Amino acid sequence: MSAPHGKAASPFKQPKAVWAVAFACVISFMGIGLVDPILPALAENLHASPSQVSLLFSSYLIVTAVAMLFVGWISSRIGAKRTLVVGLVVIVVFAALAGMAGSVNGIVGMRAGWGLGNAMFIATSLAVIVASASGGFGGAIILYETALGLGIAVGPLLGGELGGISWRGPFFGVAVLMAIALVATLAFVPSLPKPKRPTSPIAPLKALRHRGLLTMGIMALLYNWGFFTMLGYAPYPMKLNAHELGLVFTGWGLLVAAFSVFFAPRLQARFGTAPVLYANLLGLGIVMALIAAGVSNPTVVIVAVIVSGAFIGINNTLTTQAVMLVSPVERPVASSAYGFLRFIGGGLAPFVAGKLADATDLSVPFYLGAATFLLAIPVLASGHRLLRKAEAKLGEGEPVAPSLTPVGSPAATTDAPPVIVAVGAHDRAAAIVDAAALLARDTDSPLEVVHVQQTAVVEEQAVDTETDEQARAAVTAHLDRLSADGIAATGQILTSVGDHAAAGRALAHHAAEVHARTVAIGRSPRGPVTQFADGSLTTALTHSATCTVVLVDPDSTPRHLTKDSLAEMRNSAV
Structure with missing residues (x-):
């Protein structure tokens, strides 16, 4: 914002x-x-x-x-x-x-x-x-x-x-x-x-009556079945001591963390949540089958386990995002329902794997784990339409009206493309909105004040970064101030799930839906390290927008941003 x-x-x-x-x-x-x-x-x-x-x-x-x-x-x-x-x-x-x-x-x-x-x-x-x-x-x-x-x-x-x-x-x-x-x-x-x-103690179970949440939860159960089969039984065929096993799983853990934080959001932005999950689950199924086939070869098992970290990191993040996207209930309730199903899958897998290994041989639990990864694909496919519909809704706004009646004559209704200004709760937001209002006046365009309410997802955890009341206040404060000055404006609250860049894509989608003339944003105080890890709203907006994006500097003339100016924008730590 x-x-x-x-x-x-x-x-x-x-x-x-x-x-x-x-x-x-x-x-x-x-x-x-x-x-x-x-x-x-x-x-x-x-x-x-x-x-x-x-x-x-x-x-x-x-x-x-x-x-x-x-x-x-x-x-x-x-x-x-x-x-x-x-x-x-x-x-x-x-x-x-x-x-x-x-x-x-x-x-x-x-x-x-x-x-x-x-x-x-x-x-x-x-x-x-x-x-x-x-x-x-x-x-x-x-x-x-x-x-x-x-x-x-x-x-x-x-x-x-x-x-x-x-x-x-x-x-x-x-x-x-x-x-x-x-x-x-x-x-x-x-x-x-x-x-x-x-919160009601039975609210998570009631939430599972919603088809989207139940579908994604079952997919997570199957995924975690395979995941914890590997964790519980892969150390044995490696035939390593505790120190050596520690090094192997450290390599695995580094890939889990890196692909969860850095690669999963970027792949999702490029290909979409469902396609990445399809490919990822298929990759996990192949890796697990390789462990099963090579269970007598420690080198094969070691390499396959380390490589699986990349797939697991991506899956952990995107599965959580999929759950949050399709869930029609409050985030804490959705997290509890989702957590119940995924941990049940992880808990049952080692027990069943042990029984199978005792009755047959060590390869059978891994083959079953590979099968659960592959079975998760048609389960996800059964909810594909719900997921795509939920992703499309991220650009839909919830209208917000000023609580004050405009002073003087309001601006005439016009079909002209609006100027959108993205706002957050900080001390320079008012100056940025005022600069955008001038831009709207000069182009004879209506002004729309937009705030993106974000749900942050980190690996398998999700949290709303603000309450509904705080999000609404971030918009109404500007609408009321503009109304007091006789300036007509409308307000919208958008939602996004994922990293900071996801908010930029939601904003770009909304701008396309309303055929905006311009999207105006302010400079970000988020340094390059933060933007690299959590994504850049400005970069994502500029890449995805079909209209002009303007970087508003209240102390100077707004300057236009294009995709060609991204290099300069990054150097300025936008």
Whole structure:
């Protein structure tokens, strides 16, 4: 959206509250990767079969799945901070107890408790970071993405190092690090307001009556079935020690993080959500089949697992976006319903894989995993029309009227193409709107004030960056001010799902729908690092717009932007 002048804001200049939760996120994202390198060691030291050890995943994920149905209800009553703190306490306690357990069954039980804490944490962490951030949500999203990348990449490495000392090491490591995060959260994170309306505990299950949400949820269940089959059983045919397994899954984690944050949004913008998911699921099915066929060759398994990280990173992000696009219910409710289905798939897969491996051989669970990836394709296809329709609606506006009656004679109704000005909530927005109003007057065009309400998606998490009331206020404040000056203008609120660039594409789509003459925007304070990671609204708008895009500088004459001027625009840190 429009932005003030001045030095580009750094995404890393954030309050201590944001850093405290970001640190906890790093440890949380380490969770699965931290345990994966020690699976063979657990089986050997505790005299357990791979199928028994796989229950560490099943108990953890099934409890997380069931808990996801209720965490929204809990959070709406005790607040996001308290929910986050309770989740951290539960993780610390059960991680430590898992380290002290003397049998596989004991660890499986402790991992179940760990899953409860994990559900409470992941359901609130992104929302708390966004609510606590200074200088806009963009910097908070970058920190969350950074935490995700560090956790996924460093988790297996740390798990391999600690697991090389003792299989108990990763469990105690998580307990200590999460205890530090708990203290920091208590000390620095302020209490956050509760939602105006408490969430019903059965709302997520009711939401699954909506065909689009149920379809995307079943696709996620099938995808996670294959994903967690690989995580639960791929370490065994590699025949590596804990340290070496840690290095393999670190390479895997780096690809997951990179393709989730950087490549998934760009592929989606180029080809669309559904086509990328079709190709991605097919790629995962092929990789999984290669693991199954080459299960007796450690090199094949190692390479295939690392390569799968790229596909998994893309799938995690775009599946979440697909769910948020088609869901007709509130974001927290949609996230809970989606989380329930995907974690159920991930929890059942290791259990079934263990039974199949015991009854046949190790290749069969991987062939089944490949089949679930491929089965997810027709499931997605059954909801293709709903997804395309939801994507098309992102450019449709919700009209906003001024609350004041214009002073003097309003401008005459005209069929002339409008001038659109994109606004955000900041101190220079009024000057940018005024400059756009002059441009509209000079071209004898109606003026439309537009704000894009964004839903940020980071890997498998989604959060609204503002409330409906805040989005509406961002428009009505300008309409009322213009009305007081006798200037007629209309208002629109658009919605977007994804990174910051997705807002630019939604704005371009809306401009095409209303046959706009010009779209006026202000300079962005988001530095090049933030724009690279979270996308540039201006760049996406300029690439996608079919009309003129004008960069409004309130202190000088507006200058026109074309696709040919993008290089200059990037150098100016727009």
